[in-house]
Structure formats: structure tokens, C-alpha cells
Amino acid sequence: MSYPETYKYTKEHEWVNADGGTGTVGITDHAQHELGDIVFVALPKKGTHLKKGDTLGSVESVKAVSDIYAPVSGEVIAVNELLSNSPEKLNQDPHGEAWLAKLKLSAADEVGGLMSAADYQQYIGAE
Amino acid sequence: MTDTELKRTPLFDAHSALKARMVDFGGWNMPVQYSGIIEEHNAVRNAAGLFDVSHMGEIEIRGPEAQRLVDYVSTNNAAKLKAGQAHYSALLYEHGGFADDILVHKISDAHFFLCVNASNQEKDFEHIRSLNSFEAEVDFASERYAQIAIQGPKALSILQKLTEAKLDEIKYYWFADGSVSGVTARIARTGYTGEDGFEVYVAPENAFRIWNELLSAGAEFGMKPCGLGARNTLRLEAKMALYGHEITASINPFEADLGWIVKMDKGEFVGRAALEMALANGITRKLTGFEMKDRGIARDGYEVWVNGEPAGWVTSGGPSPTLGKNIGLCYLPAENAAPGVPIQIQIRNAPVEALTVPTPFYKREKA
Numbered sequence: 001m002s003y004p005e006t007y008k009y010t011k012e013h014e015w016v017n018a019d020g021g022t023g024t025v026g027i028t029d030h031a032q033h034e035l036g037d038i039v040f041v042a043l044p045k046k047g048t049h050l051k052k053g054d055t056l057g058s059v060e061s062v063k064a065v066s067d068i069y070a071p072v073s074g075e076v077i078a079v080n081e082l083l084s085n086s087p088e089k090l091n092q093d094p095h096g097e098a099w100l101a102k103l104k105l106s107a108a109d110e111v112g113g114l115m116s117a118a119d120y121q122q123y124i125g126a127e
Numbered sequence: 128m129t130d131t132e133l134k135r136t137p138l139f140d141a142h143s144a145l146k147a148r149m150v151d152f153g154g155w156n157m158p159v160q161y162s163g164i165i166e167e168h169n170a171v172r173n174a175a176g177l178f179d180v181s182h183m184g185e186i187e188i189r190g191p192e193a194q195r196l197v198d199y200v201s202t203n204n205a206a207k208l209k210a211g212q213a214h215y216s217a218l219l220y221e222h223g224g225f226a227d228d229i230l231v232h233k234i235s236d237a238h239f240f241l242c243v244n245a246s247n248q249e250k251d252f253e254h255i256r257s258l259n260s261f262e263a264e265v266d267f268a269s270e271r272y273a274q275i276a277i278q279g280p281k282a283l284s285i286l287q288k289l290t291e292a293k294l295d296e297i298k299y300y301w302f303a304d305g306s307v308s309g310v311t312a313r314i315a316r317t318g319y320t321g322e323d324g325f326e327v328y329v330a331p332e333n334a335f336r337i338w339n340e341l342l343s344a345g346a347e348f349g350m351k352p353c354g355l356g357a358r359n360t361l362r363l364e365a366k367m368a369l370y371g372h373e374i375t376a377s378i379n380p381f382e383a384d385l386g387w388i389v390k391m392d393k394g395e396f397v398g399r400a401a402l403e404m405a406l407a408n409g410i411t412r413k414l415t416g417f418e419m420k421d422r423g424i425a426r427d428g429y430e431v432w433v434n435g436e437p438a439g440w441v442t443s444g445g446p447s448p449t450l451g452k453n454i455g456l457c458y459l460p461a462e463n464a465a466p467g468v469p470i471q472i473q474i475r476n477a478p479v480e481a482l483t484v485p486t487p488f489y490k491r492e493k494a
Contacts, residue, residue: 036148036356037165039446040424040453058475060424062164062446063356065475084422 001029004095008111009120014056014071015095016103018111023072026099027059027090030124035061038090043079043101050074052110056101059090072110074103136181137273137331141338145352153246155182158354167357168448171320175279176353177341180319180326181334184248185268186241192261197231197239200255200397202380204390208233213300213315216388217380218243218251219398223405224376225383227251228368230317232302240313242274242326244370258397273334277341278324278361280491281348286325288344289337290314294325308337319358321365321489363443363454364489366416372427372442373414373456379405382458384414384486412439413464416486419453423472423479430473431457438463441472449489459483 007015013031017024032038040060050056050070057068079101082089089098105111115123133156142149147158158179160167170176188196197205203216210233218226227247232240243251252267259265277286283294292305292314302315313328329337342352359369366384368374373383379402380389389402419425425444430437444455459470466485471478 036160037163039165040422042422062360062448063159065424065426 001095003028003117003121005117007095007117008071008114009117009123010069010071010114011123012069012071013124014068016071016111016114018072018105018108021105021108022077023074023103023105023111024099025056025071025101025103027068027094028120028124029094032091032094035059035064035066037062038087041083041087041090041100043083044076046076046079048076049106050076050103052107059087068100070103071114072103072105073107074105076101077104078102134182136179137334138179138181138275138338141335142179147352147354150355152182152355155245157182158352160354160356161352164354164356164360165448167351167353168360170349170351171279171322171353171357171361172449173280174349174351175277175281175285175324175345176320176351176357177338177345178276178278178353178358179338180276181273181331182245183274184243184245184251185272185328186243186248186252186255187266187268188239188241188255188263189237189266190261190263191237193237193239193263194233196255196259196261196263196265197241198393198396199261200258201229201231202389202396202398203231204393205231205233205239206393210235211301211303213302213317214388215300217374217385218254219380219396219402220376221397221401223379223398223401225370225374225378225380226254226376228370228374228385230315232313232315234304240268247370271330272328273331274326274328275334275338275341276318276320276324276326277345277350278318278320278353279322279350281345281350282322282324285341285345285348285350286314286327289340299323308333308340310337312337319367320361321367321487322361322491359443360445360448363445363456364447364449364487366456366487369443378458381405381410382412382414409461411461412458413461414442414456415459415464415483416488417455417457417470417472417481417483419455419472420469420480420482423474424453425455425457425472425474425479425481431459432471432473432478433459433463433468438470444472447488454484454488455481456486
């Protein structure tokens with residue numbers, strides 16, 4: 001699966017797609033692959049204010065539960081309801097249909113500090 | 128511990144070839160999944176799955192008093208086994224808690240073959256040896272056996288392609304010594320999945336070839352190689368205990384709902400006095416099944432609340448691929464250990480509603 005050039009990536013395997021003042025966030029294809037079959041996704045409530053690095057939610061595979069961290073700071077303005085009934089979408093389309101949340105960015109300059117698609121792929125290759 | 132320090136089964140190269148995801152399981156480098164836990168789980172329920180369980184330990188007990196030693200160290204009644212028959216049993220400590228759960232196979236009056244948990248095998252061997260005041264030899268045999276489990280409704284048809292043994296004549300919890308792929312094998316109709324199937328014990332040097340021949344034989348039936356992940360979801364649905372979770376040194380068999388493997392009337396055995404006292408005092412906690420009612424997955428170690436107070440703990444939990452529900456097992460006070468009791472699982476500091484239910488969660492339809 002390809003890593004969109006327009007997204008930015010974290011070492012914790014989240015991505016953010018910033019568009020103006022809004023950032024859509026998700027987990028990477030590498031992350032879903034490492035987790036295996038995803039069976040449950042816990043997402044934050046709309047209106048939650050998150051600082052970069054705060055726990056945004058959690059993703060559970062058959063075997064284990066993993067925290068998801070906010071890649072950037074902002075207020076949660078939407079969560080992906082699709083995932084409450086179809087968590088397996090996160091295995092199928094982690095960079096697209098299975099986004100996790102949309103944030104109203106409170107520190108848009110944070111985005112620039114994240115990894116590019118090329119850097120991220122080098123990072124997971126070396127991990 | 129690095130991967131190179133982990134113990135490997137004779138099938139390590141087979142797992143590499145299949146690109147299995149490997150994990151450290153009690154010091155063993157074992158496959159947790161190949162194609163995906165849910166897909167593997169469903170293959171076992173609907174067709175068949177092939178498991179490397181060579182990490183399991185084997186202990187052989189021989190001699191004129193072999194049966195007396197087995198009966199002294201384990202809870203089930205080995206004297207009632209016939210040659211070629213196996214049963215589930217437990218090794219207890221004097222205080223009544225589990226040292227391990229085991230399978231006992233009677234090969235002859237003077238020869239018993241025990242299958243024990245991988246991480247307990249050295250401990251079990253020392254335990255049994257320390258209790259051996261009989262005319263019996265205790266032999267640590269793990270290095271002489273690899274074990275391959277083939278489980279699922281198609282297991283018999285697949286294994287039958289590689290053996291002359293009449294598999295349909297081997298009853299559940301019986302075994303036959305014969306051959307598979309032309310080499311000596313012990314073929315037991317046992318398993319840890321809640322399905323029909325076989326556990327095949329072979330010499331380690333033959334395991335790789337037999338594994339590959341079984342994989343080929345099973346292809347037409349939709350058999351898949353299965354890892355420890357599917358093994359765990361399958362055994363949980365069937366409510367089969369896992370050492371370190373449902374059963375530990377501080378749990379006795381009555382608490383674990385395993386009273387049926389304890390034969391109090393068979394005579395003296397290790398742990399018996401403690402169990403008599405436990406029964407006289409009344410069993411205060413019991414293993415109980417539950418289903419999640421609200422969204423969330425219970426995991427091992429999570430606290431369980433009843434009526435607003437801490438009451439027990441989760442021993443195993445996860446999604447049930449067969450039922451499409453999130454299920455689990457927990458210890459609860461005996462008065463709450465019945466189906467239909469609302470409980471709350473503390474999932475990451477938030478209570479999530481669950482309900483106790485009858486077990487097993489899944490029971491196959493008898494042929």
C-alpha cells in the first residue's frame with residue numbers, strides 16, 4: 001500500500017493530512033499490519049481538546065490493545081463512525097476510508113515537524 | 128531476550144517459509160499467526176487448521192508402579208484408563224493449587240505418557256520426580272517428540288490420507304500408535320480447539336516433512352496453518368483452561384470448574400487434603416463466563432465489579448470470531464457465579480457493562 005505524499009507521519013505510526021486549519025488523522029498501513037485483525041476502535045468525543053502526544057483513542061486487535069496518540073494538537077471536530085461497526089476497515093483502507101478523527105488544528109506549525117512519506121518509509125524499513 | 132536465545136521447534140524453518148509472525152511465548156519462538164487470526168480461527172471451525180505445538184512437553188513414566196505414581200501426582204483416576212486411552216488431569220501442589228494441567232495417555236499398565244505445558248515442563252518433571260517413591264522411572268522426553276495438531280471437521284479426512292491407521296475407529300480421547308507418512312507416530316484424538324481433531328506426536332527429525340505433507344493434503348479441504356493467536360480464541364470459545372490464566376498455583380480445580388477431573392474417592396494424591404478442606408469450607412470463588420454488553424474488550428487481569436464493588440478479575444478475554452461477540456472468563460464470588468448476573472469490567476479505568484453467561488461459549492455439533 002502506498003503512503004500518500006501529502007500526509008505527514010509520526011514515529012508512533014499515525015498520519016495527519018492537514019488541509020487549511022483541519023487535520024485528518026489515522027494510523028498507517030504499517031501499524032495496521034503489525035496489529036493484525038482489528039476488532040475494536042475507541043475514539044475520542046467530539047469537542048475533546050488534545051495536545052500533541054495525548055491519547056487520542058485505542059485500537060484493539062484480537063490479541064492486544066494499542067493506544068493511538070494525537071500526532072498534532074487540536075480540537076476533535078469529527079470522529080469516523082464507520083469504525084464503530086466496521087473496525088476491520090482499518091485493516092483494509094487505513095490511509096483512506098478508515099481515518100480516525102478530524103482535528104481543528106491549534107498549532108498548525110506542528111505538522112511541519114513530522115516525517116514525510118519518504119522519511120517514514122525509510123523509518124519503518126529500518127525499524 | 129533476543130530471538131536467537133529463544134527456543135525453536137523443529138518446525139521453525141516451516142514457519143519462516145510461510146512468513147508467520149513469530150512471538151516469544153514462554154521462551155519459545157512460536158508463530159502467533161500466518162494469514163490472520165480470524166481467518167485461521169474460522170478455518171478450524173469450518174474446515175481444518177494445522178498447528179505446531181512442539182513446544183509442549185512430554186514426560187514418560189514407566190515401571191511396575193507407573194500407574195500408582197501417576198495416580199499419586201495427578202487428580203484424575205489413571206487406574207481407570209485402558210491401554211490406548213487418554214484423559215485430562217491436573218498436577219497439584221500440596222496446598223491444592225495447580226502446578227499444571229496435563230494429558231495422561233496410558234500406553235500399557237507399565238507405561239504412561241504425559242503431555243504438559245511448554246513453560247512448565249522442567250518444573251513438572253522435577254515435581255513428579257520429587258514425589259516418586261514408587262517403583263517407577265520418570266523420563267523427561269520432550270526432546271524426543273515434536274507435536275502437530277490437526278483440528279477441525281475435516282481433520283480426519285486430511286490425516287487419513289497420510290496414515291493407514293483407521294482414524295474413525297479412534298474414539299475421542301483415545302489414541303493409536305501407528306505411522307504417519309511412513310514413520311512412527313502416536314495419533315491421539317485430542318485437541319485444544321473445541322473441534323474434532325488429532326494431536327500427532329512424532330520424532331523431531333520427521334516433523335518438517337510431515338508438516339509439509341499435511342499442508343499439501345489439507346489444501347483441497349481449505350486447511351490453513353494456524354498460530355497461537357487462533358489457538359487462544361478457539362480454546363477460549365470452548366472454555367478450555369490456559370495455565371497462567373484460568374489456572375495458577377493459587378487456584379484449585381473446584382474454583383476453576385474442573386471438579387470433574389478430581390477423583391476424591393480414588394485414594395491418596397498430592398493436594399487431596401487441601402481440597403477436602405476447601406470443600407468443607409465451601410468454594411468461595413468460581414470461574415464464570417461473560418459476554419460484553421457495551422462496547423469494549425475485556426483482557427486478562429482487568430478488574431470485575433458487581434453491585435458497585437470490586438469482586439473478581441478477568442482471566443482471559445477477547446473477541447469470539449464464531450459468535451461475533453466479545454467474551455471472556457473471570458473469577459467471581461460463588462454467589463455471583465451463575466448466568467444472568469450483570470457485571471462491570473473495568474476497561475482502562477472505565478466500567479463497561481457485561482453479563483455472565485453459560486459456558487462453553489461454543490460447542491460443536493456431535494457428528
